[in-house]
Amino acid sequence: MSFSEYIEVFGDNILYLLEQHVILFAIALAAAIVLGVTLGTLVYRFKTLDTLIVPVVNVLQACPEIVLLALAIPFLGIGISGALVPLFVKGVLPILRNTASGFASVDPRLLEAARGMGMSPAQILLRVEVPAILPIVIAGIRISAVMLVSVLTLTAYIGVDSLGTLILQGISRMDTTPLLIGSGLTALLAITVNYLLFGLERLASRRVS
Amino acid sequence: MALQVEFRDVTKAFPGTPPAVDRLSLTVEAGTILALVGPSGCGKTTTMKMVNRLIEPTSGDIVLGDTPISQMPVKELRRMIGYVIQYVGLFPHMSVAENIAIVPRLLGWGKARIDARVDELLTLVGLVPETHRARYPRSLSGGQQQRVGVARALAADPPVLLMDEPFGALDPITRVRVQDELLAIQRKVRKTIIIVTHDMDEAIRLGDKVAVLRAGRLVQHQPPVDILRHPKDDFVAELIGHDRLVKLLSTLSVASVMGDAAAPAAAPAIDRTATLEAAFLQMLDTGRDELAVEGGGSLHIRDLLRASTG
Known part of the structure; x- marks a missing residue:
């Protein structure tokens, strides 16, 4: 089947898989952001947590994705949750690390100036710390997002529809057309996400740097 | 307030x-x-x-x-x-x-x-x-x-x-x-x-x-x-x-120590609000021991000596 024929026949399926991929990506990234920012804040506020959380997250980070997926099957079964949980976990570390180091990079003299002017801790957090760390946190999110877009293709191995399904199809049938379409769209998605978040990062750091 | x-x-x-x-x-x-x-x-x-x-x-x-x-x-x-x-x-x-x-x-x-x-x-x-x-x-x-x-x-x-x-x-x-x-x-x-x-x-x-x-x-x-x-x-x-005494001279003004007597005719002029340091430098510069203060009065090098000891 030629390239144009393939698209004509399976076009709807390709769009469906792309949509699935984007949905999986959005859920995984949102979960990684919530967990990463929360843990990063906790790690910064309570230094002792550092020694507890960071090694665990580091080990999970070092683990190959396919191993995480395999390990998750006995616990979470085959399907969406089995696919998502191990993957979003991989997205947590860059966000956690950047959140914690972002907080640590705020000049303590600025915080003292804020206190000296009579700001409450909540006002200091919202008006001084958050704007200062935002570009750094977004940079972490960008790293996670780009990684998640490509890693999500692996979910096809445990039966979850995504652009990985096309790649798997291509490999098993020795057919380069779906292989190229699947990997091409994945790459395009990763590049788009990268540039969107890069723009956001620039916007947030416009005033700070 | x-x-x-x-x-x-x-x-x-x-x-x-x-x-x-x-x-x-x-x-x-x-x-x-x-x-x-x-x-x-x-x-x-x-x-x-x-x-x-x-x-x-x-x-x-x-x-x-x-x-x-x-x-x-x-x-x-x-x-x-x-x-x-x-x-x-x-x-x-x-x-x-x-x-x-x-x-x-x-x-x-x-x-x-x-x-x-x-x-x-x-x-x-x-x-x-x-x-x-x-x-x-x-x-x-x-x-x-x-x-x-x-x-x-x-x-x-x-x-x-x-x-x-x-x-x-x-x-x-x-x-x-x-x-x-x-x-x-x-x-x-x-x-x-x-x-x-x-x-x-x-x-x-x-x-x-x-x-x-x-x-x-x-x-x-x-x-x-x-x-x-x-x-x-x-x-x-x-x-x-x-340079403690130089700093002292630069802190005080001509007006704070000057005398009322008129200066000799040829004496160089200095402003009342100038510092004593500026006055002293002018004395060194011109070789004169007395300056005419603009607006009347005079400043003698003796006034500087008095100022330095309070």
Whole structure:
């Protein structure tokens, strides 16, 4: 089947898989952001947590994705949750690390100036710390997002529809057309996400740097 | 409006070290500038930070006007006290106007009142509201940032101003200019100002009185001229430096020691408001021992000798 024929026949399926991929990506990234920012804040506020959380997250980070997926099957079964949980976990570390180091990079003299002017801790957090760390946190999110877009293709191995399904199809049938379409769209998605978040990062750091 | 600040037997001890501030008693009269000066670790910054309760004293009390600060709510106290630190104190993600508006916003002022106040303050510190209010701190020079810092501290018209090494990050030429501007602003606003510095020259230039601290103790607390004339001990003399008497001459004006008698006809002229240092240099330069003061009167080298010993 030629390239144009393939698209004509399976076009709807390709769009469906792309949509699935984007949905999986959005859920995984949102979960990684919530967990990463929360843990990063906790790690910064309570230094002792550092020694507890960071090694665990580091080990999970070092683990190959396919191993995480395999390990998750006995616990979470085959399907969406089995696919998502191990993957979003991989997205947590860059966000956690950047959140914690972002907080640590705020000049303590600025915080003292804020206190000296009579700001409450909540006002200091919202008006001084958050704007200062935002570009750094977004940079972490960008790293996670780009990684998640490509890693999500692996979910096809445990039966979850995504652009990985096309790649798997291509490999098993020795057919380069779906292989190229699947990997091409994945790459395009990763590049788009990268540039969107890069723009956001620039916007947030416009005033700070 | 300005309020008197009185330290009553204030001690601050951190565990395991000698007291950072040791039984300090001194009064800063309303509307005057006190320069706290001394080497690193002498307790000057600790002393200042106890005024806005960034540090709480171990014993003793600080009284603002009639009220001991320990009896005032901390936030309310801090919003009554302008706080200037080295120019890192400006928030980089806020525009000049937003930085200045911080305390008025905390106090719940309306937008129109804040906008008017921002423009008024920018003008006061010598910046043009139209060109500067929307800019960000990183696009300003060190001197401009420092001026914005002063404007921010004055925003809610606080009776007291605390300045922690405010000009430490500026080059010497800019520093002198910004110091002069601060004095000009002070003539208009008449705040009670406590300024911390390790630079004795700065303390002498700015302070109505200078308090010299050493290892948490108050060594000498007097107007600059008296400290220059009679440093209490070798420590104070060393802080001032070997050119103590030159500094004294540069602190005093011609008008403060001149005589009424008319000068000889050929005597070179000098302005009444010139410093004695300038007069002395003119004498050395022209080889004359007497100058004619513009507007009548004369200055003889004997007057300088009298001035140097008080």
